[in-house]
Amino acid sequence: MMRDFVDGKNFSPILELPAKKAIPYEPARWSRSPGCYQLKAALGWYELWQITKNERYLAAYRQLLNASLASHGSFLPGCHTDIR
16 A cells, blocks of 8 residues: 555555556545545554554655645535534
8 A cells, every 4th residue: 555555645545456556536526535534544554563663654654644634624625614
């Protein structure tokens, strides 16, 4: 996943097999757009780092975490109400 899903900036949500080519993003469909939706899967990298102490796993997790935090404002658009 670290190698095949990243396009240099984003982690693609879906790959076309067997070519492992990212399908085009569809901003109107959360499941076909990069962002915080892949963060749960990336928790596996964090767990692998905890077990192996291999810094590659921690770096990949942090990269996706940072990208997710940066894009959280567009997560499930449509509600503009400030809920308190």
